[in-house]
Amino acid sequence: MERLQKYLARTGVSARRDAEQLILAGRVKVNGRVVKELGFKVGENDVVEVDGRVVKPEKLIYLLMYKPAGYVTTVDDPFGRPTVLSLLAGKVKERVFPVGRLDMNTEGLLLLTNDGELAMALTHPKHQFPKMYLALVRGTPNRSKLLELEKGILLEDGYTAPAKVVYKKPYGKNSWIEITIHEGRKRQVRRMFKKIGHPVLKLIRTRIGFLTGYGLKKGSFRYLTPQEVIKLKRYARSTRGE
Template sequence: MKGRRSPQKIREHIRPQAESAGKRVTLPRALSKLGYCSRTQAERLIAEGRVAIGDRIVTDPSTWVDLSAALIKVDGKEIIAEARIYLMLNKPRGLVTTRHDPEGRPTVYDCLTDFDVPHLSPVGRLDKASEGLLLFTNDTEFAQALLDPITHISKSYHVQIDQIADDDMLTAMTSGLRHDGELLRATAARKLREGDRNSWIEVELQEGRNRQIRRMLEALDVTCLRLVRVAIGGLELGDLAKGSVRVLSEDQLKDLRRKIGGSKAIRD
């Protein structure tokens, strides 16, 4: 794949996790902050009796721990804070957004073979037929904040449709359309260019509904030919080649953190 970095270069770009000295948090929060899993997954592990503080099994998810002192284990293995990493991928069409596909289809992780980072997960999804910008991180707090509807992070898409877009179509998309009983609405929609029989439109969303743009177009009896996500919260896909991966720069990461409410919104 294009855009690969050497393992040494990758290590140079992995950011160490912020220190948590003296920070008392609940046990699920602790596992999340250590980069091991999400809080929901942690609660399940705790309920199953798989989590221990020292040598004591803990089954109460409301248990408080001090991250600077507690020895936390899952299935008998000590959990050590991972270095945090933030990646952007230009997802090719035809890949599914999952680590292991039961049908044996190629996945987005086929593009990440140079990044051997445990618990590296996509931030949201793109369906198999969709392309473009997809973020990955092992920072679960950051990922949850980026996906939280209250942060109003916009996502921009370039969409090719099988007809010429007109003002009525674009207005309907921003006014709201019902599909399977659900009201779907774009924040903005505009025409980019047109050919003889099809056109490209740009659609901006702040919601995270499943297949939202495709469903809106279906409600208008319009066929989606291509769908490419080109930006998330101002972070643009730019010239990143198809199937290539890039580590987010410090400025890009800082800008995303600012837009989701700053570091306080992530750590508290």
């Protein structure tokens, strides 16, 4: 027996936190009855439905994609914009969802999976899963400005956690800066550089934890190796104190 939200996460419907919202909204039935209790437990013989569709745990898969600019990091988009899932059409039969987000104009690495438990562990701020970006910013930030980013800077939604910042090289009158963060606030890197007066002109996510984009072209993806999946799960367990 396991909690309903964990079961839903294993079906690939959504990450566990989103599954909790589905339950609270009354969109989930167990054996024909609407269940709104987050602590409700289900077993293998129970019939679970979401919005009238029976769902069952799927084979877990893990993908690493190089997202091009111009794609939204959602399962679907009400405005008809292309989503990252359209890049998998006809290539991956399992339903997957993005782990975290990259804004439409940002390119680079993105994890996709149907493992809701792992997705929740990797996106929760307290787990401090690092993401590295390469940012082309306007002008040349001096060392004191970069130190502001390293120590944590005040944004509209509070102070950012300390970041690792490395000046890489000039690009005409502008600069390439490498920054590593472990939070996932909306448009965080762009807002951080804007706050110090050097807005981002181009942004690329180059690393997720230990995963790099070596060999990936824009719009392409690969399956994680079994060893990479084990390493990700070990990381998730260690951050939960297991």
